Amino acid sequence: MVSAPHEAMHRIFQEYPSLFSQLSEVLGIELPPLVSAEPVTVDLTESEPLERRVDTLLRIETQNDGPFLLVVEAQGKKDPGKTASWPYYVTYLNNKYRLPVLLLVICQDHATAAWAARPLTIGLPQWPTVTTRPLVAGPHNMPVITDVAEARKDLALATLSAITHADNPDVDAILKTMSVALRDAPESIVAPLVEFIAQGLGNRPAARQWRNLVAVDLSFYTSPLSEEIRDEGRVEGRVEGRVEGRVEGCVERGAADVLLVLGARGIAVSDRAREKIATCTDPELLSQWLVRAAVVATGDEIFDGGSSADR
Template sequence: MVSMRHEAIVELIRLCPAFAAEMLAGVADLVVPEYESAELGSPDLSEVVPTERRADAVVTLNQDSRAVLGIVVEVQLGHDSDKTYSWPSYVISLRQRLRCPVEVLVVCVDDSVARWAAQPIQIGRGSVITPIVIGPKVVPVIDDANIAATSRELAMLSATAHYAVPGVLEALAAAIAADFEHGHVYSELIWAVLSGTARAKWERLVTATTWEYQSPFARKYYGEGKAEGKAEGKAEEAAAGVLTVLRARGIDVPDAIRDRVQHCGDLDTLEMWLSRAATAETIGDVFD
């Protein structure tokens, strides 16, 4: 089963591809070429004959309608000796596809895993690939709402690594309150990553905000009474919330189930499905 923390970080890249470049430049202090756009590429980095290999995410930075940097993003939660073979193959495959330099960006939530991942990978006597690693020690502690607002994605990463540090969750809650495009998704992602007292604290924080939340999770925790009068016509947003959490947890949704969710008009049922999705391991854990 794919970890929710793993999928939450990958989802940040999917929602904001430029965040990969921001981590390289702003956290890892790597010189990134000037670019006009950042877009997701195919994570399939297989060769024609070898076994299929898929990265967590692939981001391409473009300038003047051409690729200037390819970024292979991997979220690594544990030691995996096979990655010393797959990561170089990712670089070679993507470099051949894009015809530009390529970096491997590895995001870790554990310091020991970060130290392991940062080791240079010796290909041969004259060939070495060194992953760029973002671990807890280099992820900044963002406990200021103004700073968090300048990069909500980095604030999210900070919250996954430093949620116990005073002010971090408060800064994130304030930052995403103004994000009407992705705010409710980010709120649900961090809620699913947290547990115990940290999750309870997050629920209290978002309950106190003045943001007009629209997701099913938000309606449940941010004032059911206020949302009840606006529930009509919200089934589409609620269904999207269920499918977003399932995708973030790495659970495949068959077309029949997707159709069932999208055509469900009962908010209580949708909220029940969302509650189950937050901790589900299989699609059967959510739907009867």
Template structure:
């Protein structure tokens, strides 16, 4: 199961192997129609004990344009060490497979996306030698899909849109459109999209909104996430009931304590005072009355300031 935004941002391309090809308009690139897409091993470790692992690696095969490799990296923040790693990935894959190799970086915030898109060279300015400039997908170029009909046309793209726009002011409309689009989708197709979206949103406020939409709009699904949300809702309801019961019990106990102190001191408690005390549900007020009941000359005196 996907367990973090990092995983969701690249594994969605494994789930839908042709998603990258459908980004041609978004990226404004003459991408080929992949006749076939294959997930390749993502372990780039050499014989020496240094582990190098690209997030997702695909081979895209086109009848017209031949094959190419696509290395996909999810990047959550700026990391000065990453360009060197990306250069290693591309050169290693190019050497190992002998195929044109492209690098796609998926980001959730504009600053990281702009940083990742800058060309970085391995050598000095006068001898750049090896340059790396990834294709970047992020909130700056992914479509904002707020129309359920448009979301239904490409659920994987709509989910990726939601993930990359997790911090966008329009995220509520984006998620609402996606949940509406999923209402008429078979459960086996909807479940992965529900899960990718939930995990891709991480702990942002958007995740709480998505979980609510899943619980309400998609309540008929029995996915792991839907069941988890329902159990959380039931637990919250039980906790609220316990809290309400505890508060009610404390209030009733405080009212009884006020009356008991007055009676033990031999003071007459008129019916109207008794009714005011037993009918009060404010713990602070009851606490003040209890303090006064210890020294008040009459029962009425504890209500003097009320």
């Protein structure tokens, strides 16, 4: 039951709207002169459901401060609509779960990160009522990890770092570090991280570099990406080279892998080079060619350097 004091404390503003003008002076808030005021419905119930979804929502338990909710938003570009939706997410979740809410925004470029980090305020400039301060992770504050030992300390963090630095000029070194760091990890850990990096790179040029590294350094894993690369290599081998079933009939897996990597990279392979690879029975030599296949510009360059049998 609503009490009489409760009614008096707010209804007086309905009868005397100009009261707030005098009250603001008492409270030390400078406002321009009021021109008019009119009542608005006090019913805040939403008559129609409005669909709103966060990217990821986690309940985090801590040792000392109790649980809180972590909202993770991936932001690829500036979006004026987030000015309204992010504060809504925070206030709604706090009201529903009665838990502290932390909003984390992940970005891949400096401009978007700077935009996302701005405090979002609801209220008057003189006195903001609600302020939402996103915590932003992006290329401006994520570490650039090019040391294999450092990457292995926390593979998930290193993966996120690689994703946020997708446009970094040193992205090739970052990705090479990741491929080596993942090499000795359990497949259950490697498979999802390989896919996350591939997704995070999108259609950037670095995506092709990552596919090449997966084909060579992580070729023994059976992730969806590695299988896709193998399929591409098989198709390229059949289309570009018609050496009477040399690839299909090759007993040594190493020879097929060399042709697979060259095909996946779009490197043209001459009939002479293809036959030489397909008929090679030296595992050590095939391993050398496989490594070179990831970096050469032409098919014949894989034979440069090494033993006399290599030429």
